[in-house]
Amino acid sequence: MEHSKKLGTFYGVGVGPGDPELLTLKAVRVLEACPVLAAPQTASGEMTALSIARQAADLEGKTLLPLYFTMSRDRAKQQEAHRAAADAVRPYLEAGQDVAMAILGDVSIFSTYCYLMDILKAEGFPCVMVPGVPSFCAVAARLGRSLTEANTPLHILPGGGEGPGETLDLPGSKILMKSGKNYPRILEELEQRDWLDRAGMVENCGLPGERVFSSLKEKPESSGYFTTIILP
Incomplete structure (x- = not known):
């Protein structure tokens, strides 16, 4: 795809897991510099990533572009x-306007931005990724735990979908992300392995309704989408 005029840049900006103080200086600068701000919007109208960013950056006067993504498998x-x-973002880039897409956590980890980036980059639009604090790093800090030691591998596993299954038995530390929907099954698998005592969990880390569990021995109830379990 050829363009004869200057195109806008499509930025993916990681805003961290919830605490606005975890936004990087670069994230704040890019968000404030871009005239158009895009972010995923839930069916209830919430734009969580932008709500976090708004507490750390001046976003007044920006064009807001809600993006809708299916939860279907x-x-x-x-x-x-x-x-x-991508179709919603494209006209702004064609008009020479930079667009920043706010993303929870880090922009490279289970991020919807990367799907759009692949589409728009293939069409010749410049794309830039701005990293953010990953949710599991914030969870580890909240639990006061180290994720790795010398020569210890770290595995980041999706807790949703089909669940972690046999990947739980990989050597080293494990992170189970977005585990809320599969929580009962994950709890069962951890109990079978006698790991409930050493498993830590944070639900909605840095967000309203945050809940912290240093152990799952008491089998706390959980249903939140943003539930992260750590198995060091």
């Missing part, structure tokens, strides 16, 4: 949502 529906979101 159907790959075709997911791709359709990604294309629709």
Whole structure:
């Protein structure tokens, strides 16, 4: 795809897991410099990533662009949502306006930005990733735990979908991200391995409704989407 005029840049900006003090100086600078701010919006109208960013950066006067993504596991529906979101961003880039897409946590970890980036980069639009504090690093800090020691591998596992399964038995530390929906099954698998006592969990880290559990021995109830379990 060829363009004869200056194009806008599509930025993916990691805003951290919830605490606005965890936004980087670069994230604040890019968000404040871009005239258009995009972010995922839930069915209830919430734009969590922008709500966090708004507490750390001056976002007055910006054009806000809500993006909608399906929670369906159907790959075709997911791709359709990604294309629709890229279609919403494209006109601003074609008009020479920079667009910053605010993303929870880090922009490279289970991030919707990367799907849009692949589409728009293939069309010739410049794309830049601005890293943020990953949610599991904030969770480890909240629990007061080290994730790795010398020569210890660290595995980041999706807690949703089919669940971690046999990957739980990989050597080293394990992070189970977005574990809320599969929590009962994960709890069962941890109990079978006698790991409940050493498993730590934080729900909604840095967000309203945060809950911290240094152990899962008492089998606390949990249903939050942003539930992260650490197995060091």
